[in-house]
Amino acid sequence: MPRESTLLGMPRNMALASLVIVLTQTGLIVGLLVANRRRKRLAREQGERLRFEQILTEISGDLVEASVETLDNAICHALEKVRVMMEFQSCMLFEHVRDTQVVRILYHTDAAVREAIARREAEIPMPWLCAQFQYRKAIPLAHALQDLPADAREEQDYVRVKNIKSALIIPLHSTDGTTHGVSFCTGVAYREWSDTVISQLHALGDVLSSSVSRHRAEMELRLSEERFSKAFHASPSAMVIFRARDETILDVNESWERQFGYTYAEAAGHLPEELGIYRSEKERLRLGSLVDTVGSLRNHEITLRTRTEREVVAILSLETISIHDEACYIAIFHDVTDQRRVEEMRQSMVHVSRLALVGELTASIAHEINQPLGAILSNAEAAEMLMETENPPLDDIRQILADIRKDDLRASQVIRHIRTLVRRAPLRLLPVQVNEVVLDVLKLLSTDAQRRGIILHGDLAADEPEISADRVHLQQVLINLIVNAMDAMKSNGTTIPIVDVRTWREGPHGVSVSVRDHGHGIPEDRLPQIFESFFTTKVEGMGLGLAMARSIIEAHRGSIAARNLAEGGAMFTFTLPSGNGNGAGTRNATIGRSS
Numbered sequence: 001m002p003r004e005s006t007l008l009g010m011p012r013n014m015a016l017a018s019l020v021i022v023l024t025q026t027g028l029i030v031g032l033l034v035a036n037r038r039r040k041r042l043a044r045e046q047g048e049r050l051r052f053e054q055i056l057t058e059i060s061g062d063l064v065e066a067s068v069e070t071l072d073n074a075i076c077h078a079l080e081k082v083r084v085m086m087e088f089q090s091c092m093l094f095e096h097v098r099d100t101q102v103v104r105i106l107y108h109t110d111a112a113v114r115e116a117i118a119r120r121e122a123e124i125p126m127p128w129l130c131a132q133f134q135y136r137k138a139i140p141l142a143h144a145l146q147d148l149p150a151d152a153r154e155e156q157d158y159v160r161v162k163n164i165k166s167a168l169i170i171p172l173h174s175t176d177g178t179t180h181g182v183s184f185c186t187g188v189a190y191r192e193w194s195d196t197v198i199s200q201l202h203a204l205g206d207v208l209s210s211s212v213s214r215h216r217a218e219m220e221l222r223l224s225e226e227r228f229s230k231a232f233h234a235s236p237s238a239m240v241i242f243r244a245r246d247e248t249i250l251d252v253n254e255s256w257e258r259q260f261g262y263t264y265a266e267a268a269g270h271l272p273e274e275l276g277i278y279r280s281e282k283e284r285l286r287l288g289s290l291v292d293t294v295g296s297l298r299n300h301e302i303t304l305r306t307r308t309e310r311e312v313v314a315i316l317s318l319e320t321i322s323i324h325d326e327a328c329y330i331a332i333f334h335d336v337t338d339q340r341r342v343e344e345m346r347q348s349m350v351h352v353s354r355l356a357l358v359g360e361l362t363a364s365i366a367h368e369i370n371q372p373l374g375a376i377l378s379n380a381e382a383a384e385m386l387m388e389t390e391n392p393p394l395d396d397i398r399q400i401l402a403d404i405r406k407d408d409l410r411a412s413q414v415i416r417h418i419r420t421l422v423r424r425a426p427l428r429l430l431p432v433q434v435n436e437v438v439l440d441v442l443k444l445l446s447t448d449a450q451r452r453g454i455i456l457h458g459d460l461a462a463d464e465p466e467i468s469a470d471r472v473h474l475q476q477v478l479i480n481l482i483v484n485a486m487d488a489m490k491s492n493g494t495t496i497p498i499v500d501v502r503t504w505r506e507g508p509h510g511v512s513v514s515v516r517d518h519g520h521g522i523p524e525d526r527l528p529q530i531f532e533s534f535f536t537t538k539v540e541g542m543g544l545g546l547a548m549a550r551s552i553i554e555a556h557r558g559s560i561a562a563r564n565l566a567e568g569g570a571m572f573t574f575t576l577p578s579g580n581g582n583g584a585g586t587r588n589a590t591i592g593r594s595s
Contacts, residue, residue, distance in 0.1 A: 049196065053200075056207065059078040059082075062077070066211075068219060071215045072107075079092075079108070086184065087186075089164065089186050090108065090184075091109045091182070091183070092185075093107040093205075094106055096133050096180075101125055102124065102130070103181065105117055106122075106212060124158065129152070129155055129181075132169075138168065140168050142166050142193065143190055144159045144164045144165060164187060165189060166185070166191040167183055168184045168193050168201060170198070172205045172206060172209040174209045180205070180212065181205075182204070232253050234253075237332050238252075238256035238332070238335070239252070239333070240330070240333075241328055241329070241331075242328065243326065243329075244326075244327040245326075245327070246271070247271055247272060248270070248271060249271070250268065250328065260304075262275055277305055278305070279304070279311070283303075287300075291329070297316055300315070300317070312333075313336050314335055314336065316332070317331070318330070358418065371410075372407035373411055382400055383404075430471070432469045432470075432471050433464055434465050434467055434474075434576075435461065435503055437474050438478060442482075444479070445482055445483070452497075454486050454497045454498070456482065456501065459502040459503075460502070461505060466578065468577070470556070473556075476552065477553060480548070480549050484515075484572075485499040485519070488519030489518060498518060500516040502514045506575050509577060510577060510578055512575040513576075514572065518568055519568075520569075521564040522562060524564065527563070531546050546562075549574075556577075559574065559575055
């Protein structure tokens with residue numbers, strides 16, 4: 001009988017079965033060990049993820065609750081918390097300095113770097129890193145020095161100096177356009193950066209970047225409010241802030257308190273009409289209507305009342321602002337009471353001076369009116385005579401009536417002109433043809449010139465220069481200068497009894513007018529005072545005419561000057577801004593006759 005084969009003294013079949021059982025058990029044990037290890041790893045990773053999410057939640061809460069003053073510490077604390085939990089050597093939040101290859105460190109877990117940040121010395125040139133920001137991708141460096149490309153020399157030097165083993169750099173783009181970045185470094189061991197870790201740290205970076213942007217916005221807002229507050233309270237102009245919906249006064253500055261006589265405590269919380277600032281309810285409604293229509297005001301003149309019932313003329317500018325999300329108005333008052341008083345005095349003096357001129361021209365005015373009136377009388381008498389004839393010549397009578405009508409219009413025109421001259425009216429700038437003004441004045445003074453045996457000669461620019469001026473005021477200046485010129489030749493015995501009036505363009509933006517006499521000239525030592533008030537070289541003069549002339553010309557943004565001429569006589573020249581284009585040439589006009 002054949003002997004059964006054995007394996008290690010056991011029957012082969014039995015040995016094989018035992019071996020299978022052992023291998024199976026071993027496989028099961030190994031599988032259980034692997035599964036157990038995998039379960040532990042997953043549990044650890046799950047725990048780390050939950051822990052990180054918990055920390056991220058805590059950090060987010062701390063940053064949201066942090067004020068402008070505590071936000072810096074909150075961000076540093078957040079970085080430190082992550083550094084400890086993730087066992088990093090350092091954590092850093094930085095920004096790319098726009099249009100450079102430099103990064104500026106904003107927050108760092110290293111105390112020495114924080115001191116450099118405080119000294120504004122935490123800027124590092126990193127051209128390769130700055131170039132990577134455009135790709136907006138995380139940069140994991142498991143072996144930092146080896147993984148950096150050869151052209152990243154500055155970055156390699158930094159890694160070498162800081163003894164960094166591994167690094168993760170994540171570019172961040174905030175909503176305000178700033179490019180931030182966070183970096184996490186290890187200094188003891190090399191580290192692989194899993195997608196999970198990169199995702200977690202990216203989320204952390206986004207939270208920090210948003211906080212930095214918010215911090216900056218709040219700081220800028222606070223600085224803006226501080227600047228506004230300083231400007232508001234230090235302004236020399238009176239300023240008041242009031243609520244748009246009910247006009248309740250919210251704040252006033254020191255200038256407003258001085259000007260209106262109420263303190264902040266007395267004014268705040270009250271309406272302007274309760275303080276009696278408006279002169280009438282009608283004015284208040286009118287101003288309110290203007291503001292409602294336009295939403296703002298610029299250089300609106302208004303008269304208001306102070307606590308002592310004094311009336312203040314002010315230039316008001318008003319603008320809408322938002323305070324704590326509520327629409328408000330800020331009103332600025334520029335007190336022009338004294339200016340208006342001076343202007344009124346000037347207008348009174350101009351008026352007085354003009355009346356004096358009219359007085360001097362009484363003979364000429366009477367002649368100008370008597371001439372047409374006399375002609376009207378003669379023509380009327382002639383018409384009556386013709387009407388009494390048997391066959392009245394109707395054509396001749398019609399011509400006489402036409403002459404009467406023309407003379408009547410002429411007399412009316414003279415009277416209107418005189419009424420305009422004596423009327424007291426504020427300065428009104430309108431387009432004016434300079435030549436027309438000169439011709440009107442020459443015509444008005446023609447009778448006086450004829451009586452004196454003086455020729456008034458006009459040498460006028462052919463291109464009809466136009467300026468923006470008050471016609472009556474301009475006439476007053478010319479009348480004054482021409483009458484003075486005729487007076488200068490009164491007892492001079494001159495052989496050239498001519499007053500020359502000339503107009504011409506002065507460069508591209510000016511028109512000049514000169515009045516020249518052939519008199520005895522102005523004493524040289526008195527030339528500097530010739531335009532001063534109450535200074536005169538005439539025995540009967542008031543010393544107001546030339547002062548008023550200068551005042552009027554300067555009110556038109558022009559200039560006036562006087563000088564003696566080498567060939568004798570004096571010449572007054574004034575220049576005013578022109579209102580149209582260039583031109584050249586002259587035309588002549590002569591009024592009067594020589595004696």
